[in-house]
Amino acid sequence: MNRALVLxxxxxxxxxxxxxxxxxxxxxxxxxxIEAVPPFTPLLASPDPANYALLTGDAYYLDAFLKSLLxxxxxxxxxxxxxxxxxxxxxxxxxxxxxxxLLLVMLPFWTGFLLRITAWIGLLRDDGWINLALIQFGIAxxxxxxxxxxxxxxxxxxxxxxxxxxxxxxxSRRDPALEEAAADLGATPWTIFRTVTLPLSLPGxxxxxxxxxxxxxxxxxxxxxxxxxxxxxxxxxxxxxFFANRDWPMASxxxxxxxxxxxxxxxxxxxxx
Amino acid sequence: MADLSIxxxxxxxxxxxxxxxxDLDISSGELFxxxxxxxxxxxxxxxxxxxxxxxxxxxxxxxxxxxxRLPPHRRPVNTTFQSYALFPHMTVADNVAFGLRRQGVPKPxxxxxxxxxxxxxxLRDFAGRKPDALSGGQRQRVALARALAPRPRLLLLDEPLSxxxxxxxxxxxxxLLRIQAQTGTTFIMVTHDQDEALAMASRIGLLENGRLAxxxxxxxxxxxxxxxxxxxxxxxxxxxxxxxxxxxRVEIDxxxxxxxxxxxxxxxxxxxxRPERLRLAQADALNSxxxxxxxxxxxxxxxxxxxxxxxxxTLQLVQPLSAGFGTGLxxxxxxxxxxxxxxxxxxxxx
Amino acid sequence: xxxxxxxxAALIAGYAFLYIPIALLVAxxxxxxxxxxxxxxxxxxxxxxLWHDRKLIDAALLSLRIAALSATAATVxxxxxxxxxxxxxxxxxxxxFASLISARLVLPDVLVGLSLLLLFVQSEQIFGWPxxxxxxxxxxxxISVSLSYxxxxxxxxxxxxxxxLEDAAQDLGATPLSAFLRITLPLLTPALLSGWLLAFTxxxxxxxxxxxxxxxxxxxxxxxxxxxxxxxxxxxxxxLATIILLAVTAALGAVWLLQRRLSTASTLR
Numbered sequence: 001m002n003r004a005l006v007l008x009x010x011x012x013x014x015x016x017x018x019x020x021x022x023x024x025x026x027x028x029x030x031x032x033x034i035e036a037v038p039p040f041t042p043l044l045a046s047p048d049p050a051n052y053a054l055l056t057g058d059a060y061y062l063d064a065f066l067k068s069l070l071x072x073x074x075x076x077x078x079x080x081x082x083x084x085x086x087x088x089x090x091x092x093x094x095x096x097x098x099x100x101x102l103l104l105v106m107l108p109f110w111t112g113f114l115l116r117i118t119a120w121i122g123l124l125r126d127d128g129w130i131n132l133a134l135i136q137f138g139i140a141x142x143x144x145x146x147x148x149x150x151x152x153x154x155x156x157x158x159x160x161x162x163x164x165x166x167x168x169x170x171x172s173r174r175d176p177a178l179e180e181a182a183a184d185l186g187a188t189p190w191t192i193f194r195t196v197t198l199p200l201s202l203p204g205x206x207x208x209x210x211x212x213x214x215x216x217x218x219x220x221x222x223x224x225x226x227x228x229x230x231x232x233x234x235x236x237x238x239x240x241x242f243f244a245n246r247d248w249p250m251a252s253x254x255x256x257x258x259x260x261x262x263x264x265x266x267x268x269x270x271x272x273x
Numbered sequence: 274m275a276d277l278s279i280x281x282x283x284x285x286x287x288x289x290x291x292x293x294x295x296d297l298d299i300s301s302g303e304l305f306x307x308x309x310x311x312x313x314x315x316x317x318x319x320x321x322x323x324x325x326x327x328x329x330x331x332x333x334x335x336x337x338x339x340x341x342r343l344p345p346h347r348r349p350v351n352t353t354f355q356s357y358a359l360f361p362h363m364t365v366a367d368n369v370a371f372g373l374r375r376q377g378v379p380k381p382x383x384x385x386x387x388x389x390x391x392x393x394x395x396l397r398d399f400a401g402r403k404p405d406a407l408s409g410g411q412r413q414r415v416a417l418a419r420a421l422a423p424r425p426r427l428l429l430l431d432e433p434l435s436x437x438x439x440x441x442x443x444x445x446x447x448x449l450l451r452i453q454a455q456t457g458t459t460f461i462m463v464t465h466d467q468d469e470a471l472a473m474a475s476r477i478g479l480l481e482n483g484r485l486a487x488x489x490x491x492x493x494x495x496x497x498x499x500x501x502x503x504x505x506x507x508x509x510x511x512x513x514x515x516x517x518x519x520x521x522r523v524e525i526d527x528x529x530x531x532x533x534x535x536x537x538x539x540x541x542x543x544x545x546x547r548p549e550r551l552r553l554a555q556a557d558a559l560n561s562x563x564x565x566x567x568x569x570x571x572x573x574x575x576x577x578x579x580x581x582x583x584x585x586x587t588l589q590l591v592q593p594l595s596a597g598f599g600t601g602l603x604x605x606x607x608x609x610x611x612x613x614x615x616x617x618x619x620x621x622x623x
Numbered sequence: 624x625x626x627x628x629x630x631x632a633a634l635i636a637g638y639a640f641l642y643i644p645i646a647l648l649v650a651x652x653x654x655x656x657x658x659x660x661x662x663x664x665x666x667x668x669x670x671x672x673l674w675h676d677r678k679l680i681d682a683a684l685l686s687l688r689i690a691a692l693s694a695t696a697a698t699v700x701x702x703x704x705x706x707x708x709x710x711x712x713x714x715x716x717x718x719x720f721a722s723l724i725s726a727r728l729v730l731p732d733v734l735v736g737l738s739l740l741l742l743f744v745q746s747e748q749i750f751g752w753p754x755x756x757x758x759x760x761x762x763x764x765x766i767s768v769s770l771s772y773x774x775x776x777x778x779x780x781x782x783x784x785x786x787x788l789e790d791a792a793q794d795l796g797a798t799p800l801s802a803f804l805r806i807t808l809p810l811l812t813p814a815l816l817s818g819w820l821l822a823f824t825x826x827x828x829x830x831x832x833x834x835x836x837x838x839x840x841x842x843x844x845x846x847x848x849x850x851x852x853x854x855x856x857x858x859x860x861x862x863l864a865t866i867i868l869l870a871v872t873a874a875l876g877a878v879w880l881l882q883r884r885l886s887t888a889s890t891l892r
C-alpha cells in the first residue's frame with residue numbers, strides 16, 4: 001500500500017543514520033585506542049570495559065558531568081526567566097504584531113551562532129565594552145571573559161529562541177476568556193498569572209526547558225570560547241579525548257555515558273507528550 | 274426499489290460501538306434526515322456512508338452495488354462538510370470543477386456544467402472569486418454545487434445549516450429544498466436541530482446511542498413518538514408513567530383518571546401529551562385537572578406555561594396568543610383548569 | 624487583560640539582550656582601528672580584507688552549497704516523515720518512529736558528530752565507502768539532523784489543519800496521492816519554506832558535527848571562523864557577521880512579506 005512506500009525509506013534512513021551510529025558509539029566504548037587507521041581495536045573483537053573504569057574512577061570525568069549539569073540547569077532557568085515574559089508579551093500582543101515580534105526573536109538565531117559569540121567576547125573582554133562602561137562610571141574592571149558567568153551568558157543567549165518558541169506556541173493557544181473570568185471573580189493580575197496563566201503554560205515550560213537543558217549539557221563551543229580553562233564540561237572532555245588525545249574509544253565511553261545521563265530527561269519529555 | 278440499503282451496519286471503536294446493527298432503507302429522491310444529539314452516531318453514520326470510516330460489520334448497498342469497502346474516491350457518493358472544506362487556493366469555479374476533472378470529463382463540458390451549477394445555486398457572478406471572499410451562506414452554496422457536480426447517486430450533507438445565522442438558515446433551507454427537487458438527487462442530511470428536521474425531511478431517522486430510535490415521517494415522530502426518548506427529543510416534556518384502568522381509561526399518577534381514544538395495552542406503558550394539545554378549559558370539561566400557573570414565558574404568538582396540578586404533576590402547555598384566546602400572559606399563581614383531550618394521549622411502551 | 628507596563632518592558636529588555644551584542648558587532652565592523660572598543664571612524668577596510676580572504680570565501684561558498692543541498696534533501700525527507708506522523712494514524716511502531724525523530728532534536732552536537740563519524744568510518748572499513756570524508760559526509764550528517772526539525776514543523780502544521788480538505792478532495796474522486804499533491808502540498812508551502820530555511824540555517828551554522836564528519840580539504844565556514852577565533856577576534860569576522868546579518872534580514876523580510884501575501888487567504892487553515 002501507499003504507506004509502506006513512504007515509511008520504508010524513512011525507517012531505513014532512521015536505522016542507518018540514527019540507530020546504527022549510536023550503537024557504534026556504544027560498541028566503540030569497549031575498544032582500546034591504538035596507533036592505526038582507524039585508531040581503535042576492531043569493534044567488539046575483544047570488549048574491554050577499561051574506559052568505563054576510568055570514567056567512573058577518575059574524578060575529572062565526574063566533575064565534568066556535574067559541571068555540565070550545573071551549567072545546563074542554571075542556563076535553562078535563565079532562559080526561562082528571560083524567555084517567559086517575552087513569550088507572554090508576544091502572545092498578548094495584537095494579532096498583526098505577533099509574526100513580526102517572533103521574527104525579531106528568531107533573527108539573531110538566523111545570523112549565525114559563532115559570530116554572535118564574537119560579539120559577546122567583544123563585550124566581556126578585559127578591554128571590552130562592559131568594562132569600558134564600568135571604567136567610565138569609576139568602577140574597577142571585572143574579569144568577565146573566560147569565567148563561568150561568561151558561559152552562562154553565552155548559553156542563555158544562544159538557546160533563548162529554543163525557550164521562547166515552545167512557550168509562545170503554548171501561550172498563544174490559551175483562551176483569554178479564562179483570564180477574564182478569573183478577573184471577573186476578583187483575582188488580581190498577579191493571582192491570575194499564578195493560578196491560571198502559569199499552570200496552563202506548564203507543558204510549554206517543560207518543553208522549553210527540555211529543548212534547552214538537554215543539548216546544553218553536551219555543549220562544547222561556548223564553554224571552549226567563553227569559559228576558563230577550569231571549566232571542563234563533558235562536551236569539552238569528549239572533544240579533547242577525541243581530537244587532542246586521539247582516544248576515540250574513551251571519547252565514545254564519555255559519549256555513551258552522556259547519552260545514558262540524558263535518557264532520563266528525554267524519556268520524561270516523551271512521556272509527557 | 275430502495276436506492277440505498279444499510280444492513281446490519283456496526284462501527285466499533287474498541288469496546289465502544291458508535292453504531293450498532295443498523296438497518297435502514299432509503300428511497301431514491303428522498304430527503305432523509307439523520308437526527309440526534311451529540312454522540313448519537315449520526316455523524317459516524319454519515320462518514321461511514323461517505324467512505325471515511327470502515328464499518329466493523331454490515332453492508333451498504335447502493336442499488337445493486339455493494340459499496341461497503343469502497344474508498345471515498347471510488348464511491349458515487351459526495352459529501353458537503355460542516356466546515357465547507359472549500360479549497361482556499363482555488364477559485365469557486367475550480368472548486369466546483371474539481372470532481373469533474375477527477376472524472377476526466379472533457380474541458381468544454383466541464384465549463385458548461387460548472388456554469389449550470391453556479392446558476393443553480395445562484396452564484397454565477399462569483400465564479401472567479403476565492404472562498405475567503407465569500408460569506409458563510411455563499412460558501413455553503415459553493416460546497417453544494419461542488420458536491421453535486423459529479424452527479425452522485427447520493428448526496429450527504431453534514432449539518433449544512435448549523436454555521437449560519439437565523440435568517441440565512443431559513444433562506445438556505447429553501448434553497449436546499451429547491452435544489453433537491455430540481456436535481457432529484459437523494460439527500461441524506463445530518464442535523465441536531467429538530468425544527469430543521471421537521472421542516473425539511475421526507476423521512477427522519479432518529480439516532481440514540483448508535484441505534485435507530487425511530488424512523489418515520491416528521492408527523493410520525495412528532496405526534497406518534499415510539500419511545501420516551503423520541504418524545505423528549507421532539508420537545509415533549511409531558512411524559513408520565515401510567516396504569517391501565519380499563520380498555521379506554523388510564524390513571525396518570527399526579528394527574529388523575531383519564532379517558533383515552535387509543536386502546537390501552539395491558540403491558541406497562543407511559544403516556545405522552547404534546548404541550549400544544551393541552552387546553553385551558555372550564556372545570557368539569559372531559560379529562561380536566563385543576564392547578565396553578567407555575568411559570569409563564571411569552572413568545573409573541575404563543576405562551577409557554579408550566580402548570581402545577583393539584584394532584585401533583587406538572588404539565589407543560591403551549592397556548593396560542595391571539596384574539597379569542599386572550600392576548601395577555603397569565604400571572605403566576607393563577608388557578609386554571611387543564612383539559613387533556615383523549616386523542617392527544619399517546620401511548621409509549623415502557 | 625492588560626498587565627500594565629511590566630510585560631512590554633520585559634519584552635524590550637529581552638530584545639535589548641538579544642540585539643545589543645549584534646549592534647556592537649555591526650558598529651565595530653566599520654571601525655578602521657583594530658582596537659574594537661575604540662570607534663575611531665567609519666571605514667570599509669575590513670570588508671575589503673574579507674573580500675580578499677580566499678580561505679574565508681571558499682569556506683563560505685562550500686558552506687552555502689552544503690546548506691542548500693542538505694536543506695533540500697532534509698525538506699523532502701522531513702516532509703514525508705511529518706506526513707507519516709500526522710496522517711498515517713497509528714501505524715506499527717509509530718512511537719518508536721516519533722522518538723527517533725524527536726531524539727535528534729535534543730541530542731548534543733558532540734554526540735551526533737561522533738556517532739555519525741563512526742558510521743562513516745565503519746562503512747569505509749566494511750564497504751570501502753566513503754573513501755574520503757568531506758563535503759558529502761558533512762551533507763549527509765546535516766540532512767540527518769535537519770530532517771527532524773522539518774518533520775516537527777510539518778507535523779505540527781498538518782495536525783493543526785485537520786483532514787477536512789483532503790477528505791473533500793477524496794470525496795470528489797481524487798486518489799489519496801492526488802489529494803496530497805493537489806491540495807495538501809500547495810497549502811503547506813509556508814511550512815515547507817520555513818522548514819527549508821530552518822534546515823539551511825542549521826547547516827550553515829553547524830560547527831561540531833561538521834568538524835567530526837569532515838575530512839582534509841573540506842573546511843566549512845564555521846570551522847574556519849572557529850580556528851580564527853581561537854587566534855583572536857579580528858574585525859574581519861565582524862564584517863562577515865554584518866554581511867550575513869544583512870543577507871538574512873533581507874531573506875527573512877522577503878519571506879515574511881510573501882507569507883503575508885499568502886496568508887491573507889490561501890494557507891492551510
